[in-house]
Amino acid sequence: MIVMKKKMQYINTILFCILLLTGCGTETKQNKIEAEVKATGENIPSETKEFFSMDTYMTVTAYGLNAKKAVEQAQSRVVQLDDRLSTGKEDSEVSKLNNTSRAKLSDDTFYLMNKALEICDTTDGAFNPAIYPLMELWGFTTGEYKVPTKRERYKLLANMNPQNIKLHENTNKVAFANEGMKVDFGGIAKGYTSAEIMDIFRENGIESGMVSLGGNVQVLGSKTDGSLWRVAIQNPETEKDYLGILEIKDKAVITSGGYERYFEQNGKVYHHILDPLTGEPAENGLKSVTIVSEDGVLADGLSTALYVMGTEKAKKYWMNHSDDFDVVLLTEDEKLYVSEGIETSFETDYDVNIIRNGKLR
Ligand code: ADP
Numbered sequence: 027m028i029v030m031k032k033k034m035q036y037i038n039t040i041l042f043c044i045l046l047l048t049g050c051g052t053e054t055k056q057n058k059i060e061a062e063v064k065a066t067g068e069n070i071p072s073e074t075k076e077f078f079s080m081d082t083y084m085t086v087t088a089y090g091l092n093a094k095k096a097v098e099q100a101q102s103r104v105v106q107l108d109d110r111l112s113t114g115k116e117d118s119e120v121s122k123l124n125n126t127s128r129a130k131l132s133d134d135t136f137y138l139m140n141k142a143l144e145i146c147d148t149t150d151g152a153f154n155p156a157i158y159p160l161m162e163l164w165g166f167t168t169g170e171y172k173v174p175t176k177r178e179r180y181k182l183l184a185n186m187n188p189q190n191i192k193l194h195e196n197t198n199k200v201a202f203a204n205e206g207m208k209v210d211f212g213g214i215a216k217g218y219t220s221a222e223i224m225d226i227f228r229e230n231g232i233e234s235g236m237v238s239l240g241g242n243v244q245v246l247g248s249k250t251d252g253s254l255w256r257v258a259i260q261n262p263e264t265e266k267d268y269l270g271i272l273e274i275k276d277k278a279v280i281t282s283g284g285y286e287r288y289f290e291q292n293g294k295v296y297h298h299i300l301d302p303l304t305g306e307p308a309e310n311g312l313k314s315v316t317i318v319s320e321d322g323v324l325a326d327g328l329s330t331a332l333y334v335m336g337t338e339k340a341k342k343y344w345m346n347h348s349d350d351f352d353v354v355l356l357t358e359d360e361k362l363y364v365s366e367g368i369e370t371s372f373e374t375d376y377d378v379n380i381i382r383n384g385k386l387r
């Protein structure tokens with residue numbers, strides 16, 4: 027029997043927002059928004075919109091004179107990006123590229139292609155945008171799940187060499203050198219979207235705002251009273267609890283885990299983050315990976331990549347790139363590793379193992 031479970035992202039989103047605003051979850055969200063604005067002692071206009079796009083519930087909040095305009099522009103931008111990047115939409119740029127092996131892309135999609143290949147390179151292929159045919163094989167694209175044979179998997183793995191994706195910088199044209207290649211930006215699209223929303227906020231003079239895309243959060247500046255945003259990190263074990271709370275400003279906080287989307291067959295769980303070495307769901311000792319970075323796209327790509335790498339490689343990767351991001355790793359055996367850059371800004375009830383990079387501070 028096959029059962030599909032997608033996490034109750036709406037409930038999570040609400041939990042996140044409450045925590046973002048207050049750090050506790052007893053009153054309604056609307057009450058808390060009002061409470062916070064009053065608490066600042068100023069009358070700063072604010073606007074919040076909740077909507078469903080990119081297969082997830084989103085909340086966008088801005089504080090400032092142009093808050094309403096900024097949030098409306100953010101929503102239109104999300105719709106535009108979804109139209110360009112969605113593999114589920116037949117006429118998206120990504121679908122056109124996948125169906126015909128070539129396409130002239132918008133700046134958005136071309137930029138993401140470049141970023142995806144860069145992250146593929148620095149992660150030794152743990153993140154690989156050419157994963158899409160395998161996502162199809164497992165049925166994650168249609169909901170018609172099946173566990174493929176080794177032979178079926180290896181046939182597709184042989185056609186995932188990123189060097190067969192040819193980019194023409196001046197024209198934004200992309201072509202696949204091999205038939206049957208298909209790309210999927212599902213591992214970075216939401217991080218790009220939240221980063222773009224931060225740009226829209228800045229263009230509108232907004233100095234304080236936040237977006238939560240199905241639990242992936244990015245914040246601009248600090249809260250209106252000058253204090254840091256408090257962002258809860260999901261606990262993969264339970265929907266009611268969280269791993270801990272991060273105090274941040276100007277950062278994206280993005281979590282990946284096998285618990286987000288999966289199906290079960292004969293008592294075994296198969297999730298949606300695939301290991302490009304085996305073509306199977308990554309099972310390398312991690313339950314979840316949270317990346318904290320100023321760069322939303324990088325945070326999203328690395329949350330997927332480090333989950334694939336597993337604990338030891340993920341720690342090492344952070345040590346070699348500690349200027350670019352921080353990380354929270356939860357292992358299958360419930361150990362929590364936190365990189366030293368967020369040692370003092372992460373509160374948790376877990377015993378924490380700090381990952382240090384050995385550099386003088
Ligand atoms: P979520 O979609 O739950 O936010 P992720 O950011 O980890 O989680 O992205 C998972 C998505 O990334 C998958 O649904 C699929 O589209 C894509 N993906 C799966 N495995 C890989 C991989 N090894 N490299 C790149 N993209 C992947």
Ligand code: MG
Nearest residue numbers: 213326327330
């Ligand atoms: Mg990701």
